[in-house]
Amino acid sequence: MTSSATNPRGVRARAAIAAKTLRTDRWWLAPLATVIGLGAWITYATVRVFMHDHYWVEKYHYLTPFYSPCVTDRCIPEASHFGQYLPGWWIIPDAAFTLPFLLLFRLTCYYYRKAYYRSFWLSPPACAVPDGHASYGGETRFPLIVQNSHRYFFYFAVVISLINSWDVVLAFRSPDGFGFGLGNLILLGNVIMLWGYTISCHSCRHIIGGRLKHFSKHPVRYRAWGFVSWLNVRHMQLAWITLGTLALTDFYVMSVAAGWISDLRFIN
Amino acid sequence: MGTKRQFRIWRGDADGGDLQDYTVEVNEGEVVLDVIHRLQATEAPDLACRWNCKAGKCGSCSMEINGLPKLGCMTRMSTFEENETITVTPLRTFPVIRDLVTDVSFNYEKARETPAFAPPADLAPGDYRMQQVDVERSQEFRKCIECFLCQTVCHVIRDHDENKSAFAGPRYFIRAAELDMHPLDTKSDRKEYAQSEQGLGFCNITKCCTEVCPEHIKITDNGIIPMKERVVDRRYDPLVWLGSKIFRRGQVPQTFVTSEHSPGAVRSHAPSGGTHSHAGGSHDAKSETQAQQGVNWHREVPKPTAPAVDASGRLPLTELTFDRAAAPSPFGDDVTFPLPPEHLNFAHPQQDEKH
Amino acid sequence: MTTTTTRIERHHYDVVVIGAGGAGLRAAIEARLAGKKTAIISKSLFGKAHTVMAEGGAAAAMGNVNSRDNWQVHFRDTMRGGKFLNNFRMAELHAKEAPQRIWELETYGALFDRTKDGKISQRNFGGHEYPRLAHVGDRTGLEMIRTLQQKIVSLQQEDRRTHGSYDARIRVFDETTITELMLDGDRIAGAFGYYRESGEFILFEAPAVVLATGGVGRSYKVTSNSWEYTGDGHALALRAGATLINMEFLQFHPTGMVWPPSVKGILVTESVRGDGGILKNSEGKRFMFDYVPDVFRKQYAETEEEADRWYTDPDNNRRPPELLPRDEVARAINSEVKAGRGTPAGGVYLDIASRLPAEEIRRRLPSMHHQFKGLADVDITKEPMEVGPTCHYVMGGIEVDPDSGAAYGSVRGLFAAGEVTGGMHGSNRLGGNSLSDLLVFGKRAGGHASTYVDQLAARPRVAVSMVETAVETALAPLQRDTGENPYTLQQDLQAVMGDLVGIIRRENELEDALGRLAELRERVAKVSASGGRRYNPGWHLALDLRNMLVVSECTAKAALERRESRGGHTREDYPTMDPQWRRINLVCSLEGDTVRLDRKPLPKMRTELISLFDRAELAKYLTDEELAEFDALAAADAKAAAAATAADAAGAGAAEKENR
Incomplete structure (x- = not known):
């Protein structure tokens, strides 16, 4: 303040340091790993979504989450738990009502934002490493101001998680009635992780209790907030775990559906 | 018992400077700040560096060590390899004063602009009752030692100096969050303020502020994101909007904060507004005599009368509706210049001898 | 070098507060609330003052955790902790006003830890009979300084709304050091110093100065204190004609x-x-x-x-x-x-x-x-x-009027609060009493400095010659190139104080210390600093050394004089407490360049205060003569009480009769 009072701001220069960053550690490792991880997943998911095949195991009622709910008229009728509404062009994903919202839920997620702003957009690639862009407006204006709509997609994601849970329940079947196998465990594990990821969302944490000014007046919501906060600390881990479990589940269902492997059955 | 270590320290000032090499003896258990002190006591007595407590509690010795913003007193030498050259530079985001000292007044200016705690009007001191669970969130932010590491690492201003006027930085987001979560704070528009005046929207939550925080405050997860969500509550949430439409409740008036940058000169103050000290005439005869001796610098003098405004709160600037041919004086139309000398607070050096 | 060739920035203020720790900020808030144009001078950045280091809490008898606590108990604890050498009036004011000051902080936005019923939680601490320390985890000092800092900001915002500028009535000059107080006769006329950042000089013309500069710990090698604690306030006060007491108690x-x-x-x-x-x-x-x-x-x-x-x-x-x-x-x-x-x-x-x-x-x-x-x-x-x-911590410091914080001695317009003052804590401070001390006496000093300004008939003026001398003194180390490195001198001073005037003291060592301090004085007078004026830590230290030295001399002299062990002063050759010495304060003053030491009787405790203690406890501290006086007092009290009961009984009897 001495300085602000005696020297108008803007007059003085920053220290003249030639190097763009003086970091000596491998700061590029984390963004690189993110690019590889997300890139690989997106490639796999794109291929699978437009494969339009091997998503339903007739015998055991396994439906991969990538095709749930299956709503185009080319879907196997048994796999369409919620009806068929769309024409079966190859460009339309069979889960056209859910996939875009899931994608947007993850795209606007506070963790993924950090991950891709750093690794893909280089803004900044790592702490104290210069931004790759000449100017910066952040999320103050269109299009990035749309990131504020994360809340909407969270509401959708809850609905979709319910649908996925229903799929898991329906899958406890065998040709002779009740039964379960390894596929059920994988589906169940996946959906639990999906719930974990969805519930641990920052928006959820806010809605559950974060928006309250007085926790002491809402003891139940405070406890719920405490639980969500506990999960929220693990939001990043859950984000990656669910990517893994989604791909794994899908791959398993595909393998069984295509007849490459047969499901390991525990009961019937 | 010590070992020789290589250091590169930035020396210079606003006119330029460079990294200079030093070889310093380092003993077991020392931190980077100790090395700086050893240099001051030996090779470079005029090496400028801020420090105070040496225990990570005051946040004075912020510097960039191997390119990362850190506290000099909390960076142990044992975290480096023996043969590693350690580079120490001043905070990059702020103008340099000399060597490792930078002009951090940006932060103090932003602090001054952030609206202060608004105490409840009906509570006397001693009657404040708050539950521990209600104060804990704000307490986390009050751990802040104002080392400004989060401010210097934030790429919004680190890499884009032009954003400085519109962006307050992580430190002041958590200040706003702290007050918004304060159980007894009565100001309800802190979220709007954070969004419109502090530039909350600039933050793209890349979390570097949290990474460098020496107090391990979860700046992003517990401060910035909840503030963003609170903004969403007011502005973007479909259910809240729908609920307020249907039930006509939960509507908090959308108060707008006066922009610090807006031209405030025309806004007239309440005519009853207190006293003003340095211009105009006084009503009080005693004060007046004192004033003529240049003694009472705070005698009560009336505030200049603010010009009249029309129904919309604007100055009537057209000549048709106004009784004067020009804009009203910002000092009040009842003040004429030059002011009479006896109305000025000026003590002539020889004045006392005359009286 | 004269003022005509040196650029000096001049400022006019009503009250200048030197020091931006808890006491300084509280004083400044009070002066500003009293309508005075106030400057706060801080050696480091705003909000970094040593108060942030205080961890435990602020002692105030609010009775939130144990309802039996009250100001009398707090007063007793403080006197007991200080081994009855405290200025009783300060201890009394402190115990009475501390709760109010803590509650006030809440209205500024402080968030202390809470009890179950929502009040401020209080914790146990050494020497306090009941849980008494308002705290926030173990960072209470930080909470306090931040709260006061933010209160000042809120006042500045208020000023901006009414006057159009944040700095209209209260301004912080950070990274600024005061090297000299300016006098007009025996009245304070201002303060002279430099911006650390640019090395440029600055002159404040102000009729009242509040010193809140903290302690002297930097004269010791092993210290919890930061570099700021060089005894500036102590030395400034001495040179302005004020006195220091109890300097032997560290x-x-x-x-x-x-x-x-x-x-x-x-x-x-x-x-x-x-x-x-x-x-x-x-x-x-x-x-x-x-x-x-x-x-x-x-x-x-x-x-x-x-x-x-x-x-x-x-x-x-x-x-x-x-x-x-x-x-x-x-x-x-x-x-x-x-x-x-x-x-x-x-x-x-x-x-x-x-x-x-x-x-x-x-x-x-x-x-x-x-x-x-x-x-x-x-x-x-x-x-x-x-x-x-x-x-x-240094218990000793500027001798002040307990109620107003005005410095004793020959100077007028000088006020002090916080660690820089002496008397409040006697020979030993209880943990937690310093944070509340800052608030209680900070407020008092700020308020009384404002009253003093109001009462002045004419503003004192700064004489040009004084400024010239101050400039010369400040620039001297830069102009010498033959003298010693200030860092070496500081290390030598720390060695003398740590080894010879440390925790356990001996007569011959203290005499030795005085000899070495005299030598150091010669060397410090010739210290030289290399480099320019802009942010030059070597030069800053060279200027601080002179303050550290004079304060160290006071400590050593007083330690040699006090032939007993009490609180923060332990003499190996006089290992016990001596009731006779309890009645004496050692007062330091400056006569020209030499430190002078006088004895001064301790003010006598008021009757209602001394009767808060047991006779058995008092017997450990008081002389026989004082005890006899206490006994007489107690006897008189007992007699009065008996008379009152008798009268009551008689009255009751009469009433009964009437009823029949």
């Missing part, structure tokens, strides 16, 4: 870190002991039981079992001896180390790891956990800490 905090060497002296909060930490020597013995002095025998546990029970049931057990006043614990640790039972690094073990679960330690002592992890790579939830005494 508090050595019993638990400072001793390893690694670079952080030697940094504080380990007393809360570690308050929360169950125990002290052990290298043989694993909990040695504090051997060091309970007779005066405290009644209040402290004699067995480990009883001491351990106290943490959960304080009402029916006596407290553990680890919670004795600081001076006792510091001496005990010192003796253990001297007897060869210390740790390798020269301290003793402070063990909390074996006493509380790790999770609980992290919750209750987060910043200690953080500090040891960060600075020493020690995990206090697993290993014991190594601790030893460190110079922490």
